[in-house]
Amino acid sequence: MKFIRIIVIIFFILGIGVYGYSSIVEKLSRDSTYPQITSDREVLEITCNYSDADLLTGLKAYDKKDGDISDDILVGGISRFSTSGTSEVTYVVFDSNHNSTTFKRKVVFSDYRSPQVSLSHPLVFTAGNGGDALSYIGANDVLDGDVSNSVTLVDSNVNYQLVGDYSVSVSISNSFGDYVDVTLPVHVIEEDDQTIDIELNQNIVYLDQGASFDPVSYIYQVQDSNGNELAKRNVQYQSNVNTSVPGVYEVEYNIFSNGGHGTTYLTVIVSE
The missing domain is CATH 2.60.40.10 (Immunoglobulins)
Structure with a gap:
């Protein structure tokens, strides 16, 4: 019986070691960096007959691990007007490890008129x-x-x-x-x-x-x-x-x- 207990203890210690090692490896390999979104303009001017592609004009996204992920930028939403015909657009992008970043910029609808x-x-x-x-x-x-x-x-x-x-x-x-x-x-x-x-x-x-x-x-x-x-x-x-x-x-x-x-x-x- 003493021999069996020794074997169990040995396997228990080995299990703890394997778990600890895998945890360390996982932490070292985990991507803790976040992507960045940049714009080549502070204000985007578009017509009321816009598309999502129009809303994405002038944006780029870069991630330290994934590189250029500009094609993955999504339009998150458009706010109510701050002044007539002027809103704020929110964008979001995810890297391959599901880290996300949001970005906002002003949008002006150049041909807007009231209802x-x-x-x-x-x-x-x-x-x-x-x-x-x-x-x-x-x-x-x-x-x-x-x-x-x-x-x-x-x-x-x-x-x-x-x-x-x-x-x-x-x-x-x-x-x-x-x-x-x-x-x-x-x-x-x-x-x-x-x-x-x-x-x-x-x-x-x-x-x-x-x-x-x-x-x-x-x-x-x-x-x-x-x-x-x-x-x-x-x-x-x-x-x-x-x-x-x-x-x-x-x-x-x-x-x-x-x-x-x-x-x-x-x-x-x-x-x-």
Whole structure:
């Protein structure tokens, strides 16, 4: 029995030695260095129609053990705006031993503009038939695309039972923290007064300050109650649009033909 105990003790000591040796070897071979990311510019300027490759422009990554690992750099995320059109991008890179490094730099979207309202139908309703102006209002953004689900009603004085000129105010936003409040004109007209349909090729138009504007160019087609096409040249219009001053404007279109009448409105927003 004494001999067996001696053998067990010997194997136990050998086991401890092997474990200690392997631990030392593992520690010596372990990569304790971290990769580094560098940029050839402090600020990256790109368009809103960017790709991940665009976001990686000018970056390099180096690891003491693995060498050049620039191709392994990943885009970690883009922050909300610090100022309009300016964010911070976070990058990350891993070496072969899973050591990681993050890096941040500023990015400017050179062609950024705030979210804009869209209309699926002119904000024109017939008295007594109800309606919901908000259901016609959508929104789009150059970075997020369709942001119609962000449209929220701020205020409305519309009475869909009474003929009159009203307004509705909405707020729209994007995921970068930018938001816009817009007040749009709404019209409730006599139902019997609409026997001719004036269809526009756009229901809302955004113009840059100082841009030219031709109301006639937005008339798509005109049809009577039987579907017969009428001449667009017979449509009359009244416009309060002043492209030299930013604001919300509109054009009223009317046509009178063979005892029939039609009315619609184009909303125009002049931006700075």
